[in-house]
Amino acid sequence: QKEVEQNSGPLSVPEGAIASLNCTYSDRGSQSFFWYRQYSGKSPELIMFIYSNGDKEDGRFTAQLNKASQYVSLLIRDSQPSDSATYLCAGSNTGNQFYFGTGTSLTVIP
Amino acid sequence: DTEVTQTPKHLVMGMTNKKSLKCEQHMGHRAMYWYKQKAKKPPELMFVYSYEKLSINESVPSRFSPECPNSSLLNLHLHALQPEDSALYLCASSQVVGSNYGYTFGSGTRLTVV
Numbered sequence: 001q002k003e004v005e006q007n008s009g010p011l012s013v014p015e016g017a018i019a020s021l022n023c024t025y026s027d028r029g030s031q032s033f034f035w036y037r038q039y040s041g042k043s044p045e046l047i048m049f050i051y052s053n054g055d056k057e058d059g060r061f062t063a064q065l066n067k068a069s070q071y072v073s074l075l076i077r078d079s080q081p082s083d084s085a086t087y088l089c090a091g092s093n094t095g096n097q098f099y100f101g102t103g104t105s106l107t108v109i110p
Numbered sequence: 111d112t113e114v115t116q117t118p119k120h121l122v123m124g125m126t127n128k129k130s131l132k133c134e135q136h137m138g139h140r141a142m143y144w145y146k147q148k149a150k151k152p153p154e155l156m157f158v159y160s161y162e163k164l165s166i167n168e169s170v171p172s173r174f175s176p177e178c179p180n181s182s183l184l185n186l187h188l189h190a191l192q193p194e195d196s197a198l199y200l201c202a203s204s205q206v207v208g209s210n211y212g213y214t215f216g217s218g219t220r221l222t223v224v
Contacts, residue, residue: 034212043200043215044153051210088152092208097166098143100152 003027004091006101014109019076021104023089026070033065033072036088038103044088048074079108116201116216124224125191131219133184133201139214141207142184144176145200147218153200159184160207191223 006023013019025033032051036044050056050063050072062075072091076083089101114135123129133142140161145153157176158166164176173195175187184201198220202213 031208032210032212036212036215041198041220043198043218046212046214049210049212090212092210098155098208098213102152 003030003093003099004089004101006089006104008102008104010105010107012107012109013079015079015081017079017108019079019083019106019108021074021076021087021089021106023072023074023101024070025072025091027091027093028067028070030091030093032092033063034090034092035061035063035072035074036090036100037083038086038088040086047087076106079106081108081110084108114201114203114214114216116199116219118219119217120220120222122222122224123188123191125193127191128187128189130188131186131199131201131221133186133216134182135203135214136182137203137214138181139203139205140181141204141209142178143202143204143213144174144184144186145202145215147198147200157186158207165207188221191221193223196222 034049035047038044048063050065056063060077064073084107086103088103117132142159144156147153156170159178162178173190177185198218200218201216204213
């Protein structure tokens, strides 16, 4: 069973819209969750991390964690073409191991 | 300095060659990692070093040999690789294993085995 699952997409949204990326995890003991952005041919770049239930906002990005539902999401407000990338959800489990989801490809259409 | 530096950025090697990938960080992080990433796939963990000691080897073939000479450096020695080993090799570091603050990735080495 995969530790972290994501819808691979692709997800397309018009410029200025809200992009919603979702992730579920299987290990209830997982402590922390991370969203990475990866442009084609480049390395992953950490956008946000969250370890408490609720919302965490940073500029146009909001991470949401619901431990009861084992669900993590990333909202991108006012999406820009430069946000087009693959978004990787990752979790850190009770064994202090770090697992990536398969990634969601996002395209923001001008 | 908030970067992880990897060299070389690109490497082409034959199946009989021996080469090394290098990774360096000066953030004081005590956990360092090697990941392998194939196209359109997520990174796959290969090795974890914690306080300069190998703590996790994810059943990686022996043709890949990691080395951590000190707390800032991580090497990956390559020998007798196969064409299917061609991939992007990513180094990452974190404050400690399981850090709540996530990993910082280097820009990667694009490896092609011919």
